[in-house]
Amino acid sequence: MPTIRQALESRVSQAITAATGIADNAPNVIQASRPDFGDYQANGVMAMAKQARSNPRELAQQVVDRLDRGDLIDRAEVAGPGFINLFLTDRWLGEAAGRTLADPTSSLEAAVDPQTVVVDYSSPNLAKEMHVGHLRGTIIGDALARVMQALGHRVIRQNHVGDWGTQFGMLIAHLEDLRQADSDAELSTELSDLETFYRHAKQRFDAEPEFADRARHYVVRLQQGDEQCLAMWEQFIEESLRHCEAVYEMLGVLLTRDDLKAESSYNNDLNEVVKALNEKNLLRESQGAQCVFLDEFVGKDGTPLPAIVQKRDGGFLYATTDLAAARYRCQTLRADRVLYVVDARQSLHFQQVFAIARRAGFAPDNCSLEHIAYGTMMGKDGKPFKTRSGDTVKLKDLLEEASERAYRLVSDKNADLDEAERRNIARTVGVSAVKYYDLARNRNSDYVFDWSAMLSFEGNTAPYMLYAYARICSILRKLDEGGTVDTLDDGVAALDWEAPEERALVLKLLQLPEAVQQVAQEGYPNHLCQYLFELAGLFMRFYESCPILKADAGRRQQRLAIARLSAQTIRKGLELLGIPTLERM
């Protein structure tokens, strides 16, 4: 089903064709910037008039005269220098809302052209425990994957975990010593905190030459497929993955073992990738290393900037792995789009990888490679978020603190609820507050992590949305026969209304697909947050000014239907962001 915007675009476009004879035109229909400009506005006619050297207002009037309004458009007016303001019929809106209410999924599914979309996200380094630096990529990627899936695309999640490379030799050596010297209990304790484990291994690597030599030796043996080394490596990886999975569980992130596509899995492709680059004449030796130089990349002092794919000692680098991954995703998985949800600081790296992948023929032109870059989470001091002592903050600790802070708030606001329910609400509210605060920001920029701002629960926050949802559930519970968002039968085929607050809300409710499509196209989840915030605001105003249970029978049914559709839409929108709802809070 097309969105309202698409339906209007198509009608206005036809009218422009009828008026000008130009078939390929851009009506540029957007949601009206102000209520008195109607529901939508078409801005494209002014540019067309310029092109055709005609008077924009006159052309706009001709378009309006030829516009097929059908049962969708109530009236169309020329305004200002040549805008066309579009007012929708209440009847069409009411019927569309009724259809969505009856079948909540209908508005989002059935993408016009389903694509295969690979989303590479989270991708922690398994040598250490997940920390706050992994939060943004994990939840932005998860939200984008959910959005793509909801639109009917074939989504392949890939968790490109770092499980390969020099540091693992050091970890294996340390693990080996612990296994021989210590009891199982002690080994298990040591492994339960990967940060400490890593630190101890690193200390020994720096202090004990014998240990360092052994560590380096293990890296080589590992890459050669030595069984003993592999077994120890697997034990460590297994332990580390369990840590990740615990965090994903807390976060409500959908990644599972099936989504793992680790760096190590490309190990056998790396030689081939370098060989292919050589065959395309892209490879050049520089200071003993195998490099790719492209004209568009210039380094210091105007010298050519290399992408190194093979070290002097024959080892491969992450550019090599990323090229192998790009090749796999385009050629084996046949992706139409690949989204790399990775820290913005890697943008040069990805520019190089994408450019090389094109030249080498790994990625055909019709496969879109996109770096979904995001900024750093900062502390109040404007520097990357750390603990007071300067250590990185573990994601697990951060989420536990969020729940704890939310618990104090829930207990404060709602002392009558029992302990278990308060704990449950606090967990959802706390974690959702952290996630939403992040998702609601434009991902391009760094942002300041601020407990008091996200836990003040005011403004464009998860609790505001969750509260709106809980209010609706509360009303439904109060009905004679009781009811929930899913079970209540309104017996309403088409909605109608009398108050402006009702109409404004219904229109907004029908615009979810537009917000979702925008997120899918551009990869900015904050647009969906913005939509939900506006929706929740309109609901709150409706709630305050239009009593539901006290209204007479007819209005009551209608308002119940509007409230229920509001709940459905809020829940759906939050679900796409990876945020659950609460019946009570």
Add this chain to the structure above:
RNA sequence: GCGCCCGUAGCUCAACCGGAUAGAGCAUCGGCCUUCUAAGCCGAGGGUUACAGGUUCAAGUCCUGUCGGGCGCGCCA
């Protein structure tokens, strides 16, 4: 030195690839609970969109330059 991102209300941030009078929240001030959850709603004040040019019917948005901030730039990932 080169490249990428950014600079919007006192603070934190929006602004749907150039649209009409730049929007929210926090903070400040003033209203609204014997009625569906006040974690709410209504109202007020607050702006030369860093600065200077340019492009055009129209610029926070595009181009050039300047200033300021963050990040990146050969054998880690």
